[in-house]
Amino acid sequence: MRLSHYFLPTLKENPGEAQIVSHRLMLRTGMIFQASSGIYAWLPMGRRVLRKIEQIVREEQDRAGAQEILMPTIQSADLWRESGRYDAYGEEMLRIADRHEREMLYSPTAEELVTDIARKHIKSYRDVPKMMYQIQWKFRDEIRPRFGVMRGREFLMKDCYSFDLDYEGALVSYRKMLEAYIKTFSRMGLTAIPVKADSGAIGGDLSQEFQVLAATGESLIFYDRALDEIVRQGGVVDVDRLMSLYAAEEGLHDPHICKVPQDQLKTARGIEVGHIFYFATKYSDPFKASVVGKNGESITLHMGSYGIGVSRLVGALIEANHDENGIIWPEAVAPFTVGLLNLKPGDGKCDALCEDIYHKLLTQKVEVLYDDRNERAGAKFANMDLIGLPWQIRVGARTLETGKIEIKYRRTGEIQELSLESALNYLKERVGA
Amino acid sequence: MRLSHYFLPTLKENPGEAQIVSHRLMLRTGMIFQASSGIYAWLPMGRRVLRKIEQIVREEQDRAGAQEILMPTIQSADLWRESGRYDAYGEEMLRIADRHEREMLYSPTAEELVTDIARKHIKSYRDVPKMMYQIQWKFRDEIRPRFGVMRGREFLMKDCYSFDLDYEGALVSYRKMLEAYIKTFSRMGLTAIPVKADSGAIGGDLSQEFQVLAATGESLIFYDRALDEIVRQGGVVDVDRLMSLYAAEEGLHDPHICKVPQDQLKTARGIEVGHIFYFATKYSDPFKASVVGKNGESITLHMGSYGIGVSRLVGALIEANHDENGIIWPEAVAPFTVGLLNLKPGDGKCDALCEDIYHKLLTQKVEVLYDDRNERAGAKFANMDLIGLPWQIRVGARTLETGKIEIKYRRTGEIQELSLESALNYLKERVGA
Numbered sequence: 001m002r003l004s005h006y007f008l009p010t011l012k013e014n015p016g017e018a019q020i021v022s023h024r025l026m027l028r029t030g031m032i033f034q035a036s037s038g039i040y041a042w043l044p045m046g047r048r049v050l051r052k053i054e055q056i057v058r059e060e061q062d063r064a065g066a067q068e069i070l071m072p073t074i075q076s077a078d079l080w081r082e083s084g085r086y087d088a089y090g091e092e093m094l095r096i097a098d099r100h101e102r103e104m105l106y107s108p109t110a111e112e113l114v115t116d117i118a119r120k121h122i123k124s125y126r127d128v129p130k131m132m133y134q135i136q137w138k139f140r141d142e143i144r145p146r147f148g149v150m151r152g153r154e155f156l157m158k159d160c161y162s163f164d165l166d167y168e169g170a171l172v173s174y175r176k177m178l179e180a181y182i183k184t185f186s187r188m189g190l191t192a193i194p195v196k197a198d199s200g201a202i203g204g205d206l207s208q209e210f211q212v213l214a215a216t217g218e219s220l221i222f223y224d225r226a227l228d229e230i231v232r233q234g235g236v237v238d239v240d241r242l243m244s245l246y247a248a249e250e251g252l253h254d255p256h257i258c259k260v261p262q263d264q265l266k267t268a269r270g271i272e273v274g275h276i277f278y279f280a281t282k283y284s285d286p287f288k289a290s291v292v293g294k295n296g297e298s299i300t301l302h303m304g305s306y307g308i309g310v311s312r313l314v315g316a317l318i319e320a321n322h323d324e325n326g327i328i329w330p331e332a333v334a335p336f337t338v339g340l341l342n343l344k345p346g347d348g349k350c351d352a353l354c355e356d357i358y359h360k361l362l363t364q365k366v367e368v369l370y371d372d373r374n375e376r377a378g379a380k381f382a383n384m385d386l387i388g389l390p391w392q393i394r395v396g397a398r399t400l401e402t403g404k405i406e407i408k409y410r411r412t413g414e415i416q417e418l419s420l421e422s423a424l425n426y427l428k429e430r431v432g433a
Numbered sequence: 434m435r436l437s438h439y440f441l442p443t444l445k446e447n448p449g450e451a452q453i454v455s456h457r458l459m460l461r462t463g464m465i466f467q468a469s470s471g472i473y474a475w476l477p478m479g480r481r482v483l484r485k486i487e488q489i490v491r492e493e494q495d496r497a498g499a500q501e502i503l504m505p506t507i508q509s510a511d512l513w514r515e516s517g518r519y520d521a522y523g524e525e526m527l528r529i530a531d532r533h534e535r536e537m538l539y540s541p542t543a544e545e546l547v548t549d550i551a552r553k554h555i556k557s558y559r560d561v562p563k564m565m566y567q568i569q570w571k572f573r574d575e576i577r578p579r580f581g582v583m584r585g586r587e588f589l590m591k592d593c594y595s596f597d598l599d600y601e602g603a604l605v606s607y608r609k610m611l612e613a614y615i616k617t618f619s620r621m622g623l624t625a626i627p628v629k630a631d632s633g634a635i636g637g638d639l640s641q642e643f644q645v646l647a648a649t650g651e652s653l654i655f656y657d658r659a660l661d662e663i664v665r666q667g668g669v670v671d672v673d674r675l676m677s678l679y680a681a682e683e684g685l686h687d688p689h690i691c692k693v694p695q696d697q698l699k700t701a702r703g704i705e706v707g708h709i710f711y712f713a714t715k716y717s718d719p720f721k722a723s724v725v726g727k728n729g730e731s732i733t734l735h736m737g738s739y740g741i742g743v744s745r746l747v748g749a750l751i752e753a754n755h756d757e758n759g760i761i762w763p764e765a766v767a768p769f770t771v772g773l774l775n776l777k778p779g780d781g782k783c784d785a786l787c788e789d790i791y792h793k794l795l796t797q798k799v800e801v802l803y804d805d806r807n808e809r810a811g812a813k814f815a816n817m818d819l820i821g822l823p824w825q826i827r828v829g830a831r832t833l834e835t836g837k838i839e840i841k842y843r844r845t846g847e848i849q850e851l852s853l854e855s856a857l858n859y860l861k862e863r864v865g866a
């Protein structure tokens with residue numbers, strides 16, 4: 001993509017309304033556009049990051065054996081009366097009357113509808129276990145939306161639901177999702193600690209939240225430092241070990257129960273990006289979602305639900321990956337892998353060299369944003385650091401003299417001077433393109 | 434995917450409420466689940482088809498130079514008052530009051546919001562041309578929703594918007610989209626004729642609808658038969674020729690103006706799946722969306738908008754591709770390319786052979802649905818014809834005797850007996866995997 005053509009409306013000044021760094025940087029880099037209070041449009045660079053995150057989430061859900069579905073955003077109030085949540089939910093639920101004055105609502109989560117699907121279509125013990133997920137927009141009418149996409153009203157969520165015959169089956173599903181979550185966040189370059197969680201409005205007992213470590217996090221968490229390693233490496237996850245290690249949010253942390261030696265207990269701030277929990281027959285009971293067992297008996301389904309805040313993750317990623325100059329994207333979720341800077345635009349030789357590099361990268365399937373604009377080198381450096389692509393290739397007067405181009409790695413700031421060929425080979429190896 | 438594990442709740446009987454074949458077949462094959470009147474959940478097979486369509490649409494939009502964004506579903510009424518459409522839209526608009534009693538609505542289209550983005554971020558003549566698109570859920574509160582996803586209330590739409598300095602620029606954008614649409618529908622195996630269209634509620638003069646030919650189509654269209662070939666082949670599109678050829682819907686067809694010789698004028702039924710149009714400064718005027726020109730002058734942007742009914746296309750594809758036994762998916766949008774039928778489940782040799790074929794296909798990156806269920810051969814044949822995967826591989830008693838497997842091509846019903854190796858090679862060539 002050529003930057004001269006790309007719709008990337010960066011701001012020179014810090015927007016006044018943004019209180020936290022991710023919100024500020026998302027507005028400054030033109031990733032989002034505020035449409036209403038707590039409601040954002042995603043501009044091209046924001047959309048690209050969102051799609052990369054969606055895709056990683058989808059791949060790991062699929063790998064865990066969950067099947068993708070898509071439920072509507074507008075749902076009937078009647079369905080939510082069956083669970084009792086229509087009245088319980090309060091003002092956070094966006095309630096709507098359609099043209100026939102039927103009561104509808106904008107789905108804030110989807111236990112009711114997925115249980116309705118299950119009771120109508122999952123009939124036999126042979127039909128379970130089943131896990132179904134969707135990546136769909138949700139709405140919660142926060143009284144005071146803030147922090148940009150971190151606490152917006154309209155937000156993108158991955159929600160998965162499991163159906164099993166009993167507690168033992170549900171535990172297997174739960175553990176699969178736990179593992180999928182570790183892999184998902186690890187692929188994004190995040191350290192996300194699963195901590196014991198309050199089951200909240202939905203209820204249940206087996207319940208963990210995933211907290212992304214970031215100095216700016218809203219919660220304080222206490223955890224066994226052995227967790228760090230497990231969650232970072234992803235790969236083969238030792239679920240037994242993982243579940244045996246202590247981790248709790250401040251409100252649930254009890255020094256009397258916590259057996260982790262003091263020198264092994266870490267304290268850190270975290271941002272909640274996911275939540276997994278088992279809630280037994282909380283919904284299947286009122287919905288009469290049951291299957292026929294081997295001997296003709298009726299078995300009420302045991303369910304769990306598993307959420308990831310997909311749009312929130314964009315904010316969390318930035319909170320965990322930035323410096324004073326801007327964003328530092330982990331490679332797996334970067335909008336582009338390489339930023340190519342033409343430092344002498346208008347110079348025939350420099351333009352030709354940049355075009356050549358641009359096309360070589362495209363041929364190698366490297367995602368590249370080519371800054372071909374007629375701007376000063378200093379402005380281009382600052383802009384590229386701000387938007388935070390992992391790699392920068394700088395081509396200018398010196399390149400024409402020495403034949404060498406500069407490659408900068410945004411995360412460390414390290415700059416290497418290499419011949420064009422070595423540079424492309426180096427990137428090929430590092431980027432794996 | 435193993436069918437024993439897949440959530441594919443097919444129905445034995447035709448659902449009574451479905452009046453048209455696509456609705457009937459989508460319910461029977463468990464692609465969708467009706468959640469409310471005109472509102473559907475997409476179950477795994479439906480979701481897969483929807484994603485394939487989305488991806489083709491996205492690729493052709495990107496290729497045409499449009500950039501993907503994503504606008505929120507819930508928008509402020511104030512924005513829609515600026516264009517005058519808040520009052521004009523009538524009861525089809527789903528109106529909502531949030532917890533602070535602010536007037537909001539569920540976006541039925543997005544000219545207002547995209548023009549708001551443009552006026553705030555497109556400032557200079559150097560920033561145009563720009564085309565931006567999204568693939569996002571919309572809501573229109575149809576008084577009598579029917580025909581399944583063909584006329585639902587919540588539906589998935591690709592909407593693209595172009596911004597240019599003048600009519601000439603806008604015409605270039607319009608022609609790019611026209612070409613992108615021809616390629617998009619042609620890749621899906623559809624014959625979609627661009628016909629002269631009424632500009633409808635949005636207004637303008639350069640306006641064409643894309644009508645997919647299907648015997649069950651709701652509109653009658655008249656067109657030069659030379660159009661058939663151009664739109665079917667996709668490839669390099671001769672836009673001048675395309676725009677010179679006559680095509681009009683019944684209401685706009687005028688035999689006195691139509692100069693196509695009688696023997697070259699075709700009449701057919703069509704289903705509208707897309708609409709492209711130029712509407713000049715209809716929105717940019719009231720929104721004051723203008724840029725600064727070369728000489729410092731203010732230039733009001735010329736806009737066009739370009740829609741594709743993505744969820745509707747699933748219905749249209751089935752209307753145009755089915756027989757009395759079920760759906761016949763074009764390969765590019767098929768949920769799976771191959772259905773593998775184990776006709777002797779439980780037989781050790783047959784199971785092992787099927788597993789071997791299943792894994793070979795997966796290794797070749799062929800999307801395969803493996804019917805490993807304990808069902809009669811007849812039921813498996815009927816089910817596989819019903820869900821309409823392009824290719825069937827049948828493995829049974831005869832295979833164990835002769836070493837040959839049967840390959841059936843769903844569209845023609847043609848069956849070939851081949852050795853396993855020849856069969857895989859044949860598929861590899863035909864499917865291009």
